[in-house]
Amino acid sequence: MRPWKIVFAGTPDFAVPSLRVLLAADIEVPFVLTQPDRPAGRGRKLSQSSVKTEALAHGLKVIQPSKLRQATFEESAAMIPDLMIVVAYGLLLPDWLLNWPRLGAINVHASLLPRWRGASPIQHAILAGDAQTGVSIMQINSGLDTGPVYGLDSLPIGAHENASGLHDRLANLGAKLLGELLPGIMSGMLSPVSQDGSQATSAPKINKVDALLNWNRTAEKLACQVRAFNPWPISETVTADEKRLRIWEVDVLARQSDAPPGSVLDSKKHVIEVATGQGVLRILKLQSPGGRVVSAKDYLNSNSLESTIFG
Secondary structure, three states: OOOEEEEEEEOOHHHHHHHHHHHOOOEEOOOEEOOOOEEEOOOOEEEOOHHHHHHHHOOOOEEOOOOOOHHHHHHHOOOOOOEEEEEOOOOOOOHHHHOOOOOOEEEEEOOOOOOOEOOOHHHHHHHOOOOEEEEEEEEOOOOOOOOOEEEEEEEEOOOOOOHHHHHHHHHHHHHHHHHHHHHHHHHOOOOOEOOOHHHOOEOOOOOHHHHEOOOOOEHHHHHHHHHHOOOOOOEEEEOOOOOEEEEEEEEEEOOOOOOOOOEEEEOOOOOEEEEOOEOEEEEEEEEOOOOOEEEHHHHHHHOOOOOOEOO
């Protein structure tokens, strides 16, 4: 029996554990599809994707088309592959590409579908205050994360967990589930189940403009925003003199305040506590423009927030 022939498509760190599942099995990967190298860092030097780095380290062929053309794929594989596995590739795939492999294409998605369909499921799960999330292995169709699901696995979201930590746990959980379900998918013994569209929620792409904290919101919701936007784009607030501060870590205090939302309540005891629309938020770590991330105590050693009201 010949080994399965599977094309892998992915780009960021999240996709690497799933690629490793294929590398550890008796599977032929004719090529890996990933996004073109992009300028990154202060020097704006071209940087290759995490998936490209992993693929090249194992001697795999990598293709990085700026446009998805049918001829590119037909020339890159000696025969039609059995399956395409897509993990955070970054582009919607055209129907001809989804139908090219013998068994179509499947996706490792970082949510319990149909909840949080879209580009930013991890952030939106935290923003919404969800107690749990998970991963789904689904058949890709022409819709946005609307295909039938082969299987799901869940995990709890920690009370203080940010998007960075949850991302890593879900990446490993998705790879584990992929490895468990792949034999059933390839043999045809496992059939996907249609999603209940009436239960769907949307997780659109997060942008930098979403990062600004609105102090009229509750302390709980603001804390969720700070956690969801760490490590990107990092929540921000603005001082009276238009100075932007990036907020990296916070805690919700079990007390209320009658002060206007955004008021710094006490910065004389080496803590930064801020009134919100409901409740009080304590800032634990923050960053000045161009500075490093510091504790509230270290920040107050060289800066004053007395009588400050964040905008």
